[in-house]
Amino acid sequence: MMDKVLTFYLNNNLFGIDIKLVKEINRNVEFTPVPDAQSEVMGLFNMRGQIVTIFNLAKMIGIKDFEQKINTLTCIILKSLDNDQNQVGFAIDKPGDVIDVDRNECELPPANVSIIESDYIKNVVKLDKNLLLIIEPDKIFKV
Amino acid sequence: MIENEEFIKDFIEEARTHIETLELELVKPNPEEMNKEEINNIFRAVHSIKGTASFFNLTKIVELAHSMENIMGEIREDKFKLTSDIIDLLLASNDCLKSMVEDVVNSENYDIEKFVEKFKALKDNPEAGVIKEQTGVIKEETDSNEEINDTEIKKNKPSFGEDNIRVNVSLLNILLNLASEMVLGRNQLIRAMEKHRKNIVGMDSILQNIDHITTELQEKVMQTRMQTVANVFNKFPRIIRDMAKKLNKEIELTMEGEEVELDKSIIESLGDPLTHLIRNAVDHGLETVEERKQLGKNSTGKVTLKAYHESGYVNIDIIDDGRGIGVEKIKKKAIQNGIVTCSEIEQMNEHEIVQLVFSPGFSTVDVVTDFSGRGVGMDVVKTNIEKLGGAIEIFTAPEKGTTFRLLLPLTLAIIPSIIVEVEGQKFALPQVNLSEIVRIKPGDHNKKIEHINNSEVLRRRGGLLPIIHLADVLGIKREDSESLMKTDSTKTIRILVIKMGSKRIGIAVDKIHGSEEILVKPLPSFIKDCKCYSGVTIMGDGKTAMILDPDGIIVKANLHFNDTVNQKPPKENFEELSDLLTEYQSILLFKCSGTETMAIDLSMVSRVEEIKQEEIELVGNMEYIKFRGDMLRVIRPENHLQITKGSEIYKKYYVIIPKLVKNPVGILIEKILDTVHIKIKLNNEDISTKGIVGSTIINNEIVLLLNIYELFEMVDPKKYAPEKLSLTEKLTILVVEDTPFFQKLEKDYLEDAGHKVYTANNGKEALDFLAKNEVDMIISDIKMPVLDGLGLIKKIRADKSLCHLPAIAVTSMTDESHINEGLEAGFDIYEFKLDRTRLISVIQEAIDHRRSLT
Numbered sequence: 001m002m003d004k005v006l007t008f009y010l011n012n013n014l015f016g017i018d019i020k021l022v023k024e025i026n027r028n029v030e031f032t033p034v035p036d037a038q039s040e041v042m043g044l045f046n047m048r049g050q051i052v053t054i055f056n057l058a059k060m061i062g063i064k065d066f067e068q069k070i071n072t073l074t075c076i077i078l079k080s081l082d083n084d085q086n087q088v089g090f091a092i093d094k095p096g097d098v099i100d101v102d103r104n105e106c107e108l109p110p111a112n113v114s115i116i117e118s119d120y121i122k123n124v125v126k127l128d129k130n131l132l133l134i135i136e137p138d139k140i141f142k143v
Numbered sequence: 144m145i146e147n148e149e150f151i152k153d154f155i156e157e158a159r160t161h162i163e164t165l166e167l168e169l170v171k172p173n174p175e176e177m178n179k180e181e182i183n184n185i186f187r188a189v190h191s192i193k194g195t196a197s198f199f200n201l202t203k204i205v206e207l208a209h210s211m212e213n214i215m216g217e218i219r220e221d222k223f224k225l226t227s228d229i230i231d232l233l234l235a236s237n238d239c240l241k242s243m244v245e246d247v248v249n250s251e252n253y254d255i256e257k258f259v260e261k262f263k264a265l266k267d268n269p270e271a272g273v274i275k276e277q278t279g280v281i282k283e284e285t286d287s288n289e290e291i292n293d294t295e296i297k298k299n300k301p302s303f304g305e306d307n308i309r310v311n312v313s314l315l316n317i318l319l320n321l322a323s324e325m326v327l328g329r330n331q332l333i334r335a336m337e338k339h340r341k342n343i344v345g346m347d348s349i350l351q352n353i354d355h356i357t358t359e360l361q362e363k364v365m366q367t368r369m370q371t372v373a374n375v376f377n378k379f380p381r382i383i384r385d386m387a388k389k390l391n392k393e394i395e396l397t398m399e400g401e402e403v404e405l406d407k408s409i410i411e412s413l414g415d416p417l418t419h420l421i422r423n424a425v426d427h428g429l430e431t432v433e434e435r436k437q438l439g440k441n442s443t444g445k446v447t448l449k450a451y452h453e454s455g456y457v458n459i460d461i462i463d464d465g466r467g468i469g470v471e472k473i474k475k476k477a478i479q480n481g482i483v484t485c486s487e488i489e490q491m492n493e494h495e496i497v498q499l500v501f502s503p504g505f506s507t508v509d510v511v512t513d514f515s516g517r518g519v520g521m522d523v524v525k526t527n528i529e530k531l532g533g534a535i536e537i538f539t540a541p542e543k544g545t546t547f548r549l550l551l552p553l554t555l556a557i558i559p560s561i562i563v564e565v566e567g568q569k570f571a572l573p574q575v576n577l578s579e580i581v582r583i584k585p586g587d588h589n590k591k592i593e594h595i596n597n598s599e600v601l602r603r604r605g606g607l608l609p610i611i612h613l614a615d616v617l618g619i620k621r622e623d624s625e626s627l628m629k630t631d632s633t634k635t636i637r638i639l640v641i642k643m644g645s646k647r648i649g650i651a652v653d654k655i656h657g658s659e660e661i662l663v664k665p666l667p668s669f670i671k672d673c674k675c676y677s678g679v680t681i682m683g684d685g686k687t688a689m690i691l692d693p694d695g696i697i698v699k700a701n702l703h704f705n706d707t708v709n710q711k712p713p714k715e716n717f718e719e720l721s722d723l724l725t726e727y728q729s730i731l732l733f734k735c736s737g738t739e740t741m742a743i744d745l746s747m748v749s750r751v752e753e754i755k756q757e758e759i760e761l762v763g764n765m766e767y768i769k770f771r772g773d774m775l776r777v778i779r780p781e782n783h784l785q786i787t788k789g790s791e792i793y794k795k796y797y798v799i800i801p802k803l804v805k806n807p808v809g810i811l812i813e814k815i816l817d818t819v820h821i822k823i824k825l826n827n828e829d830i831s832t833k834g835i836v837g838s839t840i841i842n843n844e845i846v847l848l849l850n851i852y853e854l855f856e857m858v859d860p861k862k863y864a865p866e867k868l869s870l871t872e873k874l875t876i877l878v879v880e881d882t883p884f885f886q887k888l889e890k891d892y893l894e895d896a897g898h899k900v901y902t903a904n905n906g907k908e909a910l911d912f913l914a915k916n917e918v919d920m921i922i923s924d925i926k927m928p929v930l931d932g933l934g935l936i937k938k939i940r941a942d943k944s945l946c947h948l949p950a951i952a953v954t955s956m957t958d959e960s961h962i963n964e965g966l967e968a969g970f971d972i973y974e975f976k977l978d979r980t981r982l983i984s985v986i987q988e989a990i991d992h993r994r995s996l997t
Contacts (some may be wrong), residue, residue, distance in 0.1 A: 004797070013446045017150060030685075030686060031687075032568070032569075032686055032689070033568065033688045034670055034689060035568070035617035035618055035619045035677075036616075036618050036673045036675055036699075037669075037670040037673050038669070038670070038672070039674075043687075044667070044679055044689075046685055046686060046687045047685065049665060051664050051679050051681075051687060053667040053669050053670070055669075078855040085669075086667050086668055086669065088669075093243055109386055120995045141669075
C-alpha cells in the first residue's frame, strides 16, 4: 500500500502531509495580520475572494519560530470540508517533493516524543537518509 | 366580496402552482398504475386550494375543491379505482378551478353545480358502468364550459398576480453574493485603473458607467431581499388579543411604520425577539384594569410598535404605558438571583442597574405565567439582536411605562466603511457608527487632548469625549508610546467620533484613507474570540482587512458609560423622557459686522453665496447683488435690528438666500461660523426685540435666533406686512409643535392677527389639553415625538367631541405623498413652514372646509 505525501521544510526539519488534504501551494502570499487574535494565527489572506486563515505551524508544533519581518510567505492551503466555511493554510519554509510512502515504513510517534508534539504528528516515516514526520491537520487546526 | 383582499395575489400564485401540479399528475400515462405518492400529491394540492380559498371566503372554489378532495380521499383509501373517466372529470373540474382562480373576483358567479353533482353521483354509486354513461355527458359539457371560460377570460382579463413570479430564495442569495463580488471587482478595477484614467481615451466614462451600474445592480439585488416589517408585525394583533383575554387586561395595540423595509434574513430572525418583548410588555408591563383605575390611568393599556429609520439604522420601539421597571425592584431581583452582589450594586448607577434586565437568569415577575416569566428571555433577546449586528436599549420610568428600542442594520452584506490605518495596518470601520472626524494639529490650543490621570479626553460639543487609541485596544505596539504621555503631541492626530446608540467615543488613528463600500465576509471561526471585529473584507487592492466592531471596542477598552450629559438616561418622569425624544433642529450660526452670534433655522435657508464687496451695487439707499441673472436686494440685519454694528468694510461677504418666503431678500452677513444639529431650549424673555425669536446658548455663547419674517417686515413694511384680515371672530387656537423656535413663531403670528393661542409640545400633550379645554382650531406639526401629527389628527377625528375642529398641518415635509397622507388622515389644510401671510389666510379656509364636511 502506497500513499502520496507532500513534503515540506520547516526550519530544516522535513515534514509531510497527506496530499489528498492539500488544495494548493501558494507562493508570495500577502497576508494581513490580525492584532488581538490568538498568537498561532499569523493572519488572513485573500485567495480569489475567499478568506484563508494562515497559521504559524512552526510555533504550534514547538519548533523555532519564523522571523516575523517578512510579510510574504509560502503557504500550503488545505482543502476545506464541504460544510465548513473556514479555509485554512499554514506557512512553510519551502516545499519539498511529492513522495510515495509505504505504510509499512510508518510508525506511531515513539514514546519519548512529548505529548503535544505527538498529538500533531500522525506518523513517523523512516526514510533512507532521515525521518519524515507526517502531520495531522485535523488535530492541529481544530476550531 | 372578497375578504382580505391584500393577500389575494399570493393566493392566486399559490393556487396556480397547485393547479399545475394537479394537471401534471393527472395527465401522466397509465393513470391506473398511479402510486400512493402521486395520489397524495393530487389530494394535497386540492386540499391546499380549498384551505386558502376558504380564508378568502370564496365559497364556489371551496365547494368544487372540496368535491375533488373527497373523491381523491376515497381513491387514496382504495375505495375507488382511478379510471380514466374519473380523471377526465377531475381534469374538467381542474380547468374550471383554474378559470375561477384566474378570475377570482367573479368566481362566485361560476356554475359548478354540474361537477359537484357528478362527483356526488360517483360517490353514491361507484359502479363503473354508470360512471361511464355519465362522464360522456360531462365531457361535452366541460368542452362547452371551457369555451365560455375562455371567452370570459379574454373579456375580463385577470388583474391580479401578473407582475410577480416566484423565485427561489437560494437563487436570490447567489445573486446577492455575485453582486457583492461584482462590487469588489469594481473597486479593484477602479483602483487599478486610477493612474490610466486620463491616458486612455474614453476610459474615464467607461469606469464611471461601470461604477454606477454596479452600484445600482447591487442596490436592486439587495432590494429583492427586502421585506416590510409588516411581515412580523402582522401577527401581533392576534397575540395581543389572545393575551388580553387570558390575562384579563384591556389592551390597545398601535402599530406604526409597517412599511419600513429590512433584509429578509433580519425580518426572519426578528419574530422571536419581538414576540418576547411584546409578551413582556403585556404580561409584565401593563397593569390589570383595576390597578390602572386605582392609579388614575385609562383602563385600556397601550402598547405601541413603531418602526422608523434613524441614521442608517432601522429602529423598532416597543412602548408600553404600564408600570415601568423600578430600579429598586431590579436591584432586589438581581441580588436574589445572584447576578450581582450587594457591594457590586452599590457601585452601579441607575443606567447600569436597568441594564441588568438583560443578564441571564433575570426575571422580575413574581408569578410564572403561561406567557412569560420563566427567567429566560431578555438575555436571549439581547444576544439575538446583537447577532444581527443590532443593539437594544431600554428606557423606563416607574408608573409611566417602558420603551425597548431595537436598533437594526438595514442589511448585512455590503456596508459603506471608512478605511483607517494604525501602525501601517489598515482596518475598515462601518460608517453607520461614525458621527464625525476630528483632526487635531500639534500646537492648536482650541482643540487638544487633555488628561484625566492616564485617560485622554477631548472637549467636544460641550461635553468630554473619551479618547482611545485603536492600536492600544488591538494590542499593536505603538512606535511613539515609549513615554507615559499617550499621545505624541508633535503629530497630527485623527479622531473618529463613534456613536453607538447613546454612547460616544473617540478612536484615535494614524491615517484615514477615505471611504469604500465593503463586502462583509464572516470571521473565520479561529478568530471569533476577538471582540473588536465584526467581519473581514477584501479591499480594492486585493488585501484583506479586518472590519472593526465599535461595540466590541468599547467592551475591550473597558469603557464605562455613566449618566453624563451626552447620554441623558431617562429620568423619573415622562416629560423628560419625551424631552429625550424631541426633534433636533439644524441651525446655521453666523456673525454680522457686530459681535453677536446670530442663528437661523437651516430649513429656512435656500442657499448661502459668497460675494465680493465690489459686487454689491447701490440703488438709492438700497443694496443689490446679481443672483442667477436677477437683481436681488440684500440687507444687513445690523441696520434694522437692535444689535451692534461694526464699521469695518470687508472684502467679501456671504449672502443667505432664504426660502419659503415671498419676494426673497438676501441677508448680508460677514462670517459663517458653523452649522449645528441640536435641541434648542429657547429663551424668549431675556432678549426680546423685534426680528429676533429669542436667545439660546450654544457652546457657551449666547446665540440670537433670527426671525426673518419680522426682519423683512421691518425692512419693507409695505411689502411684507401681513394683511390685516377682517376677522369676524377671534379664535382660540391650539398650536402643536415640538420645536420651540417654530412654536414661538407660529404663536407670535397668530397672536399678532388677534387670536388667542395655546401651545402643546406633542400630540399627547395636545390631547390632554383638549380633554380639559375648548379651542376653535388646531394647528399642528407632523413630525413630533410621543404622538405625531398624523396620530393626533386621527385621534381627533375619531373623537365625537373633537371631530368638528378645523385642523391645519404646518410642516417642512412637502412632497406630494406626505400632503396626501396628511389630508387623508383628517387635516383640512396642509401648509409648508412657514409663510406668515398664508398661515393667517388659510385659517378661514380650514374653517370653511370643516364646516362643509360637518
